[in-house]
Amino acid sequence: MERAVVIDPSISGISGDMLLAALIDVGADPNILKRLSEAVARVIDGVESVDIGVESVLKRGVRAKAVRIKIVEKHLEKSGADVIQDVEAVADEVGLGGDAKRIALNAIRLLVEAEASVHGVSASEVHLHEVGSADTAVDIVGVAMALESLGLVEAFFYSLPVAVGGGSVKMHHGLYPAPAPVVLELLKRRSALFFGGPVEEELATPTGVAILASLVDSFTKFLPLIRVEGVGYGAGQKDFNTHPNVLRVLVGRGDEFVEGLEAEDIAVLETDVDDVSGELVGYAVEKLFELGAKDVSIQSLYMKKNRPGYTVKVVSDLTTYPTLVKTLISELGTLGVRVFITKRLRVPVRERRVVDVEIGGRRYGVEVKVSTDYRGSVVVAKPEYESVRSIAKELGVPLRRVLREVQRAIEKLFGA
Missing domain, CATH: 3.30.70.1380 (Transcriptional regulatory protein pf0864 domain like)
Structure with a gap:
């Protein structure tokens, strides 16, 4: 059974530090935070000091982990390219493996592209304000490090609907109704399920939603079929009278998977x-x-x-x-x-290829539909009917004969 992770932002939304805290609560090595803080201080321009800590808290009766991030940095307006470079530099400094590094870079690129789309400029031209802070790199690289620590970088990720809150969000350009424009753009790009409430506060942050959107394979209304091995709770900074301000993460093995599909x-x-x-x-x-x-x-x-x-x-x-x-x-x-x-x-990968076949002393290119699983193994290779039909008509021979010759070529080439 494949490893599965369910991220549940339906309780109180999602932020980068909430997800990082939930992963530490479910078992990620908390020592990654020291390596992370040292790396951010060394490689990001303008950062004078970084202190990242984790503590246990109680949120409306629910025990959770909270990550506290304190960064002293000079205010530098950064472009999208600068922020991507910061994340990549931190990822390299902490020694992220290839798959974990891809998680971090996919998240920051998605965030920058969404910001650029909202402002109507290219990703290289967009200038970032809130997202340009060093804590964006902390959240994104920290989550990638935690997933690598847990051995979950290749897991199948689900997300329940995202609670985005309500009211107004204070931004560099003024007040906007929740969710913020970049959050809405990110949710739209992934066709993610979301809803307003349950409080008039911002619950879904751009960084948190960008990480979610880059990780998740399936957004679902209900919990999937899963054998749970661990549950983690990550706490948000605020306290609400209505509900616990936590993000829940379930880790286990999915019963609905078949390897390679x-x-x-x-x-x-x-x-x-x-x-x-x-x-x-x-x-x-x-x-x-x-x-x-x-x-x-x-x-x-x-x-x-x-x-x-x-x-x-x-x-x-x-x-x-x-x-x-x-x-x-x-x-x-x-x-x-x-x-x-x-x-x-x-079968996840489907493509069309042209197979060279000799029929009646002449060579033809036959279009073939080839389907492969995630391991690259050919599951099905089938000739296109119209391609075979045109050859049979041109040669004036039975369609069955052409199909036999094409099938021999397919079996020789693909073993299918």
Whole structure:
């Protein structure tokens, strides 16, 4: 079973220091903080001193870890390129491994790109204010170090919906309603699930959301199927009367994984109809595909009073399925659609390649669909029908003969 991590920002949002604290609470080596503080002080311009500590606190009856960061630094306005360079320099100074370093760099690049998009400039031109502080590098590199300490850099990451808070956020350019524009941009880029509240305070910070967006493989409404091995709580700085200000992290092993395959959340839609013609069903299928259905299938069945009918089954992502439900109702006149939210495992890498094949003394390039798992092993290699058909017509030979020759070439090349 694959290692799995569930990040739960549905309680009180997320910040970089809350995630770092939760990972330390679940078992990451706290000594990484000393190495981190020394590295930041050595390599980031303008930083005079860094003190990073961790302590146990109680948040509305919930025991949690809190990371306290004290940085004395000169105010230097930095570009996006400067901040990326700072994170990379700190990552190198603490000796992050390749996978952990990629986590850190992906997070800071995503953050800079989101800032640039909000301000309408390129990533190299954007000038950062709040994000330009050295504590951004502390949060991002610290989380990467903690994940490396726990052996989780290659785990499968889930996130529950993000509580973004409410009210106004004080920024360099003035007051903005929560969530801040860059937070909203980050959430939009990953199609992340989020909601307002439960308090009128900023709960989701740009750095915290950038780390989350760069890590997470699947945003889900509910906890996934997982065997929990550890739970960590990271405390935020503020205290609320309504709820514990904590971020929860679950670490364990997922029962829904198959090695080498990719898991994704899908919606399966089903409806039964018995008063529509085949032409109407065919038109509905075409429209469903045009609107983004991943797959559509039709099954014949007998319904009440032995009337012949159809079961229409549609596979969709979680964003598109409401539109497809409305389409089923409007096009087929059905009064109800069954909706099942589930997961499917699929071969993750699919590409088209051209295979050189000799047929009838002539050489042809045949287009082949090749699917491989995460280990690079070929699972399926299948020729495109139209490519094979055109060769058979040109040579005036049976399609079966061309398929046999192409299949031999595929087996020789891919072993599939």
